[in-house]
Amino acid sequence: MKLKIEHSTRYNYSLPLRSSIQYLRLVPRNDASQHVIDWWLSLPGNPPPLTDGYGNVMHVLTLDRPHQQILVEARGIVELNPNHDGRVHDDLDPRPFLRPTSLTTADEPLIALTETYLSQSQDVTALGKLQQAILEKMPYIPGSTEVWHSAQEAFALGSGVCQDHTHVMLACARYKGLPARYVSGYIHVADEGHLASHAWAEIWLDGAWQTFDVTNQLLRPNQHIKLAVGMDYLEACPIRGMRSGGGEETLHVHVNVRANFDSQ
C-alpha cells in the first residue's frame, strides 16, 4: 500500500527572532517494512543531510537573520510492505537501549506495574498485556501532558499521548532488562481527526525489534511510517529547536497521511 504524507510545521513569532536552530529528523529511510518512493523537504535555507548516532537522517536548520516565521514542510510517498512480519532488523546493537534515560526511568509505581505483568515471562503475550494495562491506566487524552513530561510524571497523571505511552513502555521494558527504543513517525488512520504524527516502542525480542504501539494496541506495524529511532522522545522527535528572541511562539502543525490519492 502506498501512503502520501504531508507534514507542515509553522512557527510564528510575535517579535522578530534574532536566531534559531533546529534539529530535524524528517526523512524516512528504506527498510524491510517501508520503501520511500519520493520525499521532499522544503526548508528555509539549504542544509545538507547528516546522520546522527542512530543512523537517522538529520538536517540542522540555522537561521541567524531576523525572522518572524519558520516553515518546515515534508511530503512524500512511502510504500509499505504488506508481507512484512513486523520484526525489524538493523545494524544497531540492542544493548545500549537497556539504559534508562531521565524520561524513561521506572519509579515505584512503574516498577509495580512492570512486576505485575512481566515477573513471570517477558514474551510478546506478556508485553501485550502490559501495553493493554498501560492504556487502561493512562487513556489517550490529547493535550493532557507536555513534551517534557517523563514516563513517571505522565503515569502519575493518569493520561497521556502516544509519546507518554511509549515512554512508560520503554521504562518498564528496560527495567526488566529488555532493550527498548523509541520510534517516531506517522500512522495512517481512517479517522481523519486523529493526529497522524505518531510514536511507538520497539522491544528487542528473540533477535529482532518487535513493535509495541500502546496507543493503538498493536503488536506489529500497521500503516506505520518510521522516521527515526532513539533512546527516548528527545533523541527521535521530528523537530527539536531553540531560539533567541521572538516573543510569543505560535505553532501550527498539519499532518496528513492518505491512502487514496491521485499519484499522477
Add this chain to the structure above:
Amino acid sequence: MLHLAGGFTLKTIHNEMVTTEGQCRAHYRTYQRWLDDTPAELLNRKRREADLLFHRAGITFTVYGDDSGTERLIPFDTIPRIIPASEWSMLEAGCRQRVQALNAFLNDIYHDQRILTENIVPADQVLTNPQYQMAMRGVTLPHGIYSHISGIDLIRDGDGSYYVLEDNLRIPSGVSYMLENRRMMMRLFPELFATNHIAPVDHYPTLLLETLRSSTPIDAPCVVVLTPGRYNSAYFEHAFLAQQMGVELVEGQDLYVRNGRVYMRTTSGDQIVDVIYRRVDEAFIDPLALDPDSLLGVPGLMSVYREGGVVLANALGTGVADDKSIYPYVPDMIRFYLDETPILNNVPTWQCRDPLQLSHVLANLEDMVVKETNGSGGYGMLVGPMASKEQLDTFRAKLTAQPSAYIAQPTLALSACPTFVESGVAPRHIDLRPYVLCSPNGIRLVPGGLTRVALTEGSLVVNSSQGGGTKDTWVLEDDTLPQQEGP
C-alpha cells in the same frame, strides 16, 4: 599486622624521604640538608607568605555540597615531593603506554569493536555503560585521538611500587596547581632551584597549546577554552590556562552554530572556532542533542562535531574508558592493542557485579575500599578500615541493592611524604597525577604532575574536595649528578 587480600598490608608505609632504617633517601639528601640548616621561624614565615600569595592570586577551589562555604584555599605544603629521574622515566613510559592503549580502546569501541568481539572486555559492560555515547558511533576523529589530555592517578604501596589508582579521561583538572605550586616554590626558595637539578614544568601551557593546535588538520586553527563559568570549581584553572596559552576563554553563550561551523562572537566580528578545549561536562555541551535543560552548551554543537567541523578536546564518550568497572581491563587493552607488557601496575579490583566477587567483598568489607563505578572526586566511597559500623552497614545495603554500581579494592597503604602540620613536620599520605598530552606528534608529559596530600593524619583520601592539599613535585633531571651543596 593487618593482612589484606592480594598481599597488601597496611603495616608498612613507604616514606618518600626516609628509609625504614631512618636514612634519608639519596634523592632527598640535598633538600634534607637545606631543611636542617633553615631556621624553623624562617620556614613558618615562608608558609604564611605562601598562604597570603595564594589568597591574593585568587587561587581557590569551590567545594560542592558544603553548606558553610563556597570557596576556600587548597592548602599548599612547602615540602616538595621528589622523584628520581630513573623512577620518572618508568612512570612517563607507563603513562604514555596507558594513554595510547586507552585511546585505541575508545576508537575501537566506537568503530569495529574488535576487543568486544574477541571478548577481552565484556561487550555488555561497555555497551550498557551510561558513559557509552551513542552520538560517537560512526564519528572518525583526527588521528583517532579521544583523550587529548589525561590525568593518570598514581599511588605507591608499602613496598614503594607504583600503582595506577584511576585514569581521568573526561576533564582532568588540577594542572594549574602544578604550575602555581612551582612558581610559588621558586619565589619562596630560589636557592633550592640553584642547588637541586629540578626538571622544569612551566612549558606545560605551550605543550597544551601545541596539542590542541595539532588536533585538527587545519592550519593556524582558532583554539578556545570553553568554561561553564565563574561558578565552576575549576574556573580559576580555565581562565589561567586560556591566559597562559593566549587563547580566548569562552562560555557557551559566546559561541553559536551556523551552517555546519562553530562561531565565536568577538568585538571585531564573528570568527570560526576550530578547536574547543572543553571544560564543560559532556552532558551539557548541546541542549539539542543531550541534556535539554543545559544553559552551558552550544545548541547545534553536536551536529558540527559529528561532521568534523570542530575538534573537542577531550572528545565525547571518553568516560566509558575511565569508568571504574572498565579499569580492571586496561592491562588487557595494553596487551591487545600494543602487544606490550604493561609498565604500570593496576590495583587488584573486585567487580561487585559478579556474585562471587561480591560475596568476597561483603565478607571483607572492613579491609576494602569501595567506589562507585561512575563516581569521582572521592565522593560516595567507603574506606573500610576507617569506616564506622554504620557506614559499613550502609555500604553493605548499597552493595546488595545495586552491586554493578560498585567496585572494591584492597586498602592500599599510600606512600607518605613529610609535610608541615600543626605539631611540626609529619608524614602524610600522597598521590601523584601526571598530565598526559596526546597529539599526532606523540604523547608528551611535563616531568612530575600534581602531588596531592591528605592533611588529616592517617587519611587516605587526597581529593581537594575532601580536604586534601598539594605539594610541588620535583623530578630530578639526572640521578647521577650530585645535587650540589648550598653556598
